[in-house]
Amino acid sequence: xxxxxxxxxxxxxxxxxxxxxxxxxxxxxxxxxxxxxxxxxxxxxxxxxxxxxxxxxxxxxxxxxxxxxxxxxxxxxxxxxxxxxxxxxxxxxxxxxxxxxxxxxxxxxxxxxxx
Amino acid sequence: xxxxxxxxxxxxxxxxxxxxxxxxxxxxxxxxxxxxxxxxxxxxxxxxxxxxxxxxxxxxxxxxxxxxxxxxxxxxxxxxxxxxxxxxxxxxxxxxxxxxxxxxxxxxxxxxx
Numbered sequence: 001x002x003x004x005x006x007x008x009x010x011x012x013x014x015x016x017x018x019x020x021x022x023x024x025x026x027x028x029x030x031x032x033x034x035x036x037x038x039x040x041x042x043x044x045x046x047x048x049x050x051x052x053x054x055x056x057x058x059x060x061x062x063x064x065x066x067x068x069x070x071x072x073x074x075x076x077x078x079x080x081x082x083x084x085x086x087x088x089x090x091x092x093x094x095x096x097x098x099x100x101x102x103x104x105x106x107x108x109x110x111x112x113x114x115x
Numbered sequence: 116x117x118x119x120x121x122x123x124x125x126x127x128x129x130x131x132x133x134x135x136x137x138x139x140x141x142x143x144x145x146x147x148x149x150x151x152x153x154x155x156x157x158x159x160x161x162x163x164x165x166x167x168x169x170x171x172x173x174x175x176x177x178x179x180x181x182x183x184x185x186x187x188x189x190x191x192x193x194x195x196x197x198x199x200x201x202x203x204x205x206x207x208x209x210x211x212x213x214x215x216x217x218x219x220x221x222x223x224x225x226x227x228x
Contacts, residue, residue, distance in 0.1 A: 033215055035218075040220060041220065042202070042218045042219055042220035042221055043158070043202065043204075043216075043218040044218075045215050045216075045217075048215050058215065090157060090158070103148060103160045103163060104148075104160075104216060105160075106157040106158050106159070107157060108156070108157050109156075109157055
């Protein structure tokens with residue numbers, strides 16, 4: 001199993017550009033989520049999905065869109081990039097059940113800089 | 116409101132024992148997680164507590180008191196490779212996000228020789 005994969009690893013955008021951060025998992029997990037991590041702020045939830053076709057907003061959703069057409073993929077779209085979106089983005093997945101083993105597995109992250 | 120607090124930074128020496136505390140206030144509770152994150156890498160799972168008490172896993176132990184909203188991560192026989200950030204996270208079942216985790220800001224541990 002590859003686990004959770006994210007592409008690209010690094011990206012530089014200009015203000016106003018749009019792009020999609022890719023996330024895929026091969027563990028047949030129902031639950032997927034996107035976090036951003038900023039210095040001194042910890043990990044903050046952007047959007048999440050409890051299964052294919054179902055998505056919802058997290059703590060900081062503004063400026064981002066998501067879709068979940070398959071169980072495996074959960075892309076994050078930046079509609080019009082702003083410098084405030086400079087951050088490290090992590091995708092995570094879990095089985096989505098409330099069991100002791102249901103921890104979240106994180107992808108390697110995408111480091112995004114918006115100029 | 117939802118709040119998770121942990122110290123920002125801690126330092127310790129090789130071979131020592133360090134305790135990283137975490138206090139939380141959330142609308143619901145269905146487990147507390149500790150993650151380790153090395154600089155430039157993704158968080159990796161360390162431990163999980165849902166009932167009160169101590170869970171031991173080799174050099175790492177985690178404790179939970181639900182009535183006090185308190186947890187700690189205990190690291191024994193510290194090694195240089197333990198220098199990392201340690202993230203406390205609560206699974207808030209009453210949160211709209213279901214199994215989403217609410218994270219503290221992390222504690223950066225520096226281990227010196």
